[in-house]
Amino acid sequence: MSIIYEALKKLGKHPAQHQAQVESPSIIQKAKTRPVAIYIILAITGMFIAKKGFDYLFPPLPNTPSSVQTAPVSPVQPAVHEAPLLPLPAPAVVENEAVPQTEPREQYTLNGVFSSGNDSYALINNQIVRLGEKVDGATVEKITADSVELSTQEGQLILTNRR
Numbered sequence: 001m002s003i004i005y006e007a008l009k010k011l012g013k014h015p016a017q018h019q020a021q022v023e024s025p026s027i028i029q030k031a032k033t034r035p036v037a038i039y040i041i042l043a044i045t046g047m048f049i050a051k052k053g054f055d056y057l058f059p060p061l062p063n064t065p066s067s068v069q070t071a072p073v074s075p076v077q078p079a080v081h082e083a084p085l086l087p088l089p090a091p092a093v094v095e096n097e098a099v100p101q102t103e104p105r106e107q108y109t110l111n112g113v114f115s116s117g118n119d120s121y122a123l124i125n126n127q128i129v130r131l132g133e134k135v136d137g138a139t140v141e142k143i144t145a146d147s148v149e150l151s152t153q154e155g156q157l158i159l160t161n162r163r
Helices: 002-013 015-022 036-057
Strands: 110-116 119-124 127-129 138-143 147-152 155-160
Touching: 110 147, 119 138, 119 147
Parallel strands: none
Antiparallel strands: 110 119, 119 127, 138 147, 147 155
16 A cells, blocks of 8 residues: 555656646647638539549530421311211110010029938938928939939929039
8 A cells, every 4th residue: 555655645746747748749649620621622623523524425415406407387287077967866666575474493402412321311402301302392202322303393303412
């Protein structure tokens, strides 16, 4: 601890000498400042030289009118033929013949066939039916593994699975 105390005493005796050493020009150097105007002038000069160089390498196209002489031409008037407006003929009257109205045929969709023991079932138009039952006016005549035969007023109809 005595070494530290002695160092503090030395600094305390000659503080002016210590400050003089810190402020000496050899230790602290002033930053050199250049005027901003010089940089601006140099930038403008560089742009001017670059423009002249580009104009020399890539000359602008001349903006002269064409050398071909053309005579003045009078405007051509389009030929317009005005046709008289005629009334359109009335549409011919079509007589509607009586078409016999037929009832729309029932649409039958076989959704599936399955069996339970000795009984076979069919799923037609989302209805479960057995042999002899009616579905939407048709009677189930025969059920096989992949088809169903229906009897309607119009005749026989066979439905098959679409697989």
